[in-house]
Amino acid sequence: DTAVSQTPKYLVTQMGNDKSIKCEQNLGHDTMYWYKQDSKKFLKIMFSYNNKELIINETVPNRFSPKSPDKAHLNLHINSLELGDSAVYFCASSRQRDTQYFGPGTRLTVL
Amino acid sequence: AQKVTQAQTEISVVEKEDVTLDCVYETRDTTYYLFWYKQPPSGELVFLIRRNSFDEQNEISGRYSWNFQKSTSSFNFTITASQVVDSAVYFCALSEPTGANSKLTFGKGITLSVRP
Numbered sequence: 493d494t495a496v497s498q499t500p501k502y503l504v505t506q507m508g509n510d511k512s513i514k515c516e517q518n519l520g521h522d523t524m525y526w527y528k529q530d531s532k533k534f535l536k537i538m539f540s541y542n543n544k545e546l547i548i549n550e551t552v553p554n555r556f557s558p559k560s561p562d563k564a565h566l567n568l569h570i571n572s573l574e575l576g577d578s579a580v581y582f583c584a585s586s587r588q589r590d591t592q593y594f595g596p597g598t599r600l601t602v603l
Numbered sequence: 604a605q606k607v608t609q610a611q612t613e614i615s616v617v618e619k620e621d622v623t624l625d626c627v628y629e630t631r632d633t634t635y636y637l638f639w640y641k642q643p644p645s646g647e648l649v650f651l652i653r654r655n656s657f658d659e660q661n662e663i664s665g666r667y668s669w670n671f672q673k674s675t676s677s678f679n680f681t682i683t684a685s686q687v688v689d690s691a692v693y694f695c696a697l698s699e700p701t702g703a704n705s706k707l708t709f710g711k712g713i714t715l716s717v718r719p
Contacts, residue, residue, distance in 0.1 A: 523704050533642075533692055535709040540701070547704045582648060589698065589705040591638070594648035 495519050496595035498583050504601045505573055513568045513598045515583030523547075523588055524566035526558060529580040529597070538581075541566055542588070573602045605630045605699050609710035616685055617718050624680040624713050626695030632656075636698035637671065637678045638707065643691040654678065685717045 496517045505511055517524065525548075526538040540548035544560045555571045570577060583595040606629040616622045628637065639651040652662060654671050662669045666683045682689055692714050696707040 525704075525706075527707075533712050535694065535696075535707075535712075537706045540704045540706060542704050548701055548706055550706075580646065584648075586705075589636075589700055591650055591653050592705075592707060593650060594640075596647045599646075 498595040517585040521585040525584040527582040605708045607710035613714045615716045638696040640694045
């Protein structure tokens with residue numbers, strides 16, 4: 493049984509396009525996150541939601557918009573993709589401040 | 604601001620050697636959590652351990668052990684008798700409470716290569 497899942501696993505697209513990444517967790521957690529891992533493997537938090545409410549927004553461009561339709565889902569929509577958006581995006585979930593469990597990642601390549 | 608330093612960037616060992624991965628952190632919080640995650644070549648992030656700031660007991664899990672020393676702000680990870688399957692990038696992380704959530708501040712990771 494997959495705990496935190498993301499779709500798609502790979503996403504290749506042209507500059508200027510709009511794309512979405514979906515995340516779902518079946519752990520019963522109330523908190524979900526998006527992290528970005530750059531080409532040097534550095535991991536940085538982007539957003540955090542608790543019970544569908546945005547809690548953390550780490551100076552991410554407005555082109556990135558998270559949406560949480562319910563506690564088990566946190567999607568990431570990206571408008572007007574740029575070359576610099578190429579990265580691996582990880583979704584994670586936790587029970588409030590408890591351990592964060594990560595999804596398998598989505599590798600986004602912008603051409 | 605919180606900071607995690609993993610000064611070693613790449614380590615290469617021969618199978619069965621012991622290896623220690625260093626982690627030094629900075630925080631002004633009195634209550635915090637420290638983590639280690641493993642990222643194998645397949646790319647997923649695997650949780651290994653969580654330690655809270657009030658528990659300085661060392662922990663051992665099979666071939667893995669962790670040494671938490673508050674006095675030196677370090678949380679080092681030792682793999683005993685390393686195996687090829689231990690080859691991965693290892694991240695140390697520090698948790699900063701933010702309201703009902705917490706955000707992880709990661710170190711830059713240590714790439715461990717275990718050669719047969």
